[in-house]
Amino acid sequence: MPMDHLDRFLAAFIQALAQSAPYLVVGYLIAAVIREYVPVATMARWFSARGVRPVLTATGIGCLLPMCSCTVLPLGIGMVKGGAARGTILSFLITAPALSPVAMLLCLSLMGGTFTVLYVATCVTGALLAGFVGNALLRNEPPPPGDACPVDPAADRRTWGARARAAGHWAFYDLGAEISVDLVIGLLIAAAVLALLPLGWIATWLGTQHVMTLVYVIVLGLVTYTCSVPSMPVVQSLLLAGISPGAGIAFLIAGPATNLGELLALRRQLGGRTTALFTVSLVVMSLTGGLIADHWVFADYHYQPSPLGGQAAGGCCVASFMGVSAKPTGTAEALGNIPWWHWPFVLVLAATVGLGLVRRAGRALGGRKAADAAPVAAVG
Secondary structure (H helix, E strand, O other): OOHHHHHHHHHHHHHHHHHHHHHHHHHHHHHHHHHHHOOHHHHHHHHHOOOHHHHHHHHHHHHHOOOOHHHHHHHHHHHHHOOOOHHHHHHHHHHHHHOOHHHHHHHHHHHOHHHHHHHHHHHHHHHHHHHHHHHHHOOOOOOOOOOOOOOOHHHOOOOHHHHHHHHHHHHHHHHHHHHHHHHHHHHHHHHHHHHHOOHHHHHHHOOOOOHHHHHHHHHHHHHOOOOHHHHHHHHHHHHHHOOOHHHHHHHHHHHHHOOHHHHHHHHHHHOHHHHHHHHHHHHHHHHHHHHHHHHHHOOOOOOOOOOOOOOOOOOOOOOOOOOOOOOOOOHHHHHHHOOHHHHHHHHHHHHHHHHHHHHHHHHHHHHHHHHHHHHHHHHO
8 A cells, every 4th residue: 555545544544533432432321321220121111112113213213313323333232232122223223323403404404405305204214114124023132141231220229339330331341342343443444445445536427327326325335434414515515516416315324324333343243134134224225215316306407517615524423435625635634633522532442442352352262272172171
């Protein structure tokens, strides 16, 4: 990798890590507070049932919470480990990062009512269908020992300090240490995409109203970290530059709702079937919304390319892959763009990553020792 590409890679990774750190840490804490203080009976009543109402509730709550995928992920995993139904949580994992009142109002002001209605309707409909299908296909397993709070919080006689320490231990030693490693792997891959992707021709190429255009933008959205609010001005700029409305819809759904690191963490924590259904749901949603936009709602849309307006996409998590001005050109610029208050969260996240690596290395070493000892025991 040439030095300029290496510098851009390091810059993209540093910015992604520093921008996502506060939201990851907050997500770990929210998940721990729910596990420690919300009664299991309440969690079961809200999200464990397989009827229509729990899925509607999860979808509606997700539309109202301004969260990025890096915050929603630990919260969703924590709720599943606390007894929530997997399909219901899938609805929450889809709407919470993609929609929020701020995102919907910003989309309305930048892209207009028709674009916004299609975007919101696609997200909500897809989340509801994913929830219903997930509850029908995925087994609602009881929380394993040690994952769900063993004591009903209403009857817990521990002191406030003891419960807070228990929540903090679970947030970072158990949940955070397991999730952070996979998320950082995803950040590294996303940074490589940002550093090596030829951005100069993307807007022109994405102007083609073709299904492969949508596939291309969906794949890029799935592997990169983006958030809904900072992605809005970038998509608006690219619409002015000539991309198809369908490509804009597809990216706004696939990009904020997930990333490669989240998929890796989901697979490790909730299994391959849940992760596969989540991924397929997002791909189908994005593709359907993009096709409806390009071949029905905006079928007669005439592109009027104009230069990018230098719209910045700064904000939570890493900026969209399509925003030229949002991608730092070097490590010095990346470090200068990071708010000072993010650094304590970066240190906490780095500690959880280190702890996760040590724990995985210990498990791998223990597994090898057990495998080496097995033949000896058999011979004995």
